[in-house]
Amino acid sequence: MSATSGFDPLALIDACYAAALDRERWSGALDGIADAVGARGAVIVSHDPARTAQTLASERIADVNLDYGVGGWWQHDSRIRLGRERGLMRPGTVTVDEMYITADEKRTDPFFQHFIDRHRLGNLCAYVGADPMDRHTLSFSAPRDLRKGPFEGAEIERLGLVGPHVIRAFRLTALVGDLRREVQGLASALEGMRAGTVVLDARGRVRLVSPAGERLAAGYLALRTGAVPTAAEPGEGARFDRFLSDVLPEQAWPLQERLLLRRRGGGRPLYVEALPLRGGDPLPEAGTGLGGGVILLLRDLLAPASRPIEPLLEQLGLTRAEARVAALVGRGAAPREVAEQLTVGESTVRSQLKAVYGKLAIRRQSELAVFITRLDSL
Structure with missing residues (x-):
């Protein structure tokens, strides 16, 4: 050679x-x-x-x-x-x-x-x-x-x-x-459940958050990559910390695997379920540092049981972000509430809403509400 x-x-x-x-x-x-x-x-x-x-x-x-x-x-x-x-x-x-x-x-x-x-x-x-x-x-x-x-x-x-x-x-x-293909199937299943995921390592630090997880956690959890999540509502802090301690891999068996978490400022509770990842880090060379870890499954159990219409809106020419804004505003949420839920600026939401109106050839929120209601009824 x-x-x-x-x-x-x-x-x-x-x-x-x-x-x-x-x-x-x-x-x-x-x-x-x-x-x-x-x-x-x-x-x-x-x-x-x-x-x-x-x-x-x-x-x-x-x-x-x-x-x-x-x-x-x-x-x-x-x-x-x-x-x-x-x-x-x-x-x-x-x-x-x-x-x-x-x-x-x-x-x-x-x-x-x-x-x-x-x-x-x-x-x-x-x-x-x-x-x-x-x-x-x-x-x-x-x-x-x-x-x-x-x-x-x-x-x-x-x-x-x-x-x-x-x-x-x-x-x-x-x-x-x-x-x-399996991951895509899982993502579709979670989307159908209206569920989000937060992946934590063995020390409880945030490693990965799905887009749905970010959306659902707004107002309930403070999530920052590399840091341990905390409850956004101060009165829920101690209870969430105990829950997190129970589900981390060091425990022989979780004492509490699920929790209903209150939202900062009030509103319906968020369902949080922990799925421990037993064993070592599956990808140590990739630097994930999971070492077992935990997946937090987030669900809004009281959300309306409607099928997602965002894919239909995307087929009509909207981007994924615009489709999400159109669905929320068309179902009655104010731009300020949408901005808080999606953790973006209100000006961003209004700019996306303007693009939605132009692409769907409508002029006001009431027309968007009628349009979204019709899609929800399909």
Whole structure:
């Protein structure tokens, strides 16, 4: 490796793991590896029979990848068939064409004659890996242009070095996608419950607050990132502090997991429920510092049981902030009350309300109330 100039394996590996969190980066990461081994591009193929057509390729060979997957050529890939027949598809193996097919066989093989030659591809070097979760085989391949000769020893060694990381990062891409879909589902469920969340670390300090949590906590809780939350109503301070102490992870079992918290200045109470996060910090390297932690679930139990209309208003051209203001004002809240609930300036609310009137072609609050009432009745 030291004799190879311009090859930075750590940078290539880091690029793959960065792509695991941002799928848009995969093309650049694969192109970087292709350059390091003298290939036109690079592609990852799953050999699970249920999803063999699923691939991930660099932009340089996007047309090849499309023809391979959508065009159905993956079903006729003789390299895969021959590799299995000759025992070359074992995880951890690095292969080149010469290991399982001769030049004469290529000239008579339909896959090479009608697919490889048409795309002017030459030799191929591949790392065979196993999915860490289900153990199905995957391959990370780098095809050369037709005019280039066989892969050299240093190039094969490079691909074998980064190959295991490419396979792991590819699997992480799928896991991250699944996780994001689950989080979106949870967010939708919380929205349907009209609930907000506040994430606290093991010492009770605020780490994350959802937008709904910020909205619901206004007037009830003082929330500042890195600080322990406090009750906004002075008379509730001692009771909330005891509640928080009970639900922190140091306790063997919470003595009180839920609380009805009074609002500063009066009004209906806020329901607060604690969901302890047992165990260590799931992402210590990310600096979350949860160390177990607690999720506070906030709900306004006495709020009108109406379905959220903000998505409908957004479809009519309003921004998310404007839709929220329109819904609250249209249901009878004054701009000052909306500003306090959303913890923004009253001038901001009035400016957003002016934009709402313009986009909905209405002139006064009474017309907005009629409009929102009709949406609520849908």
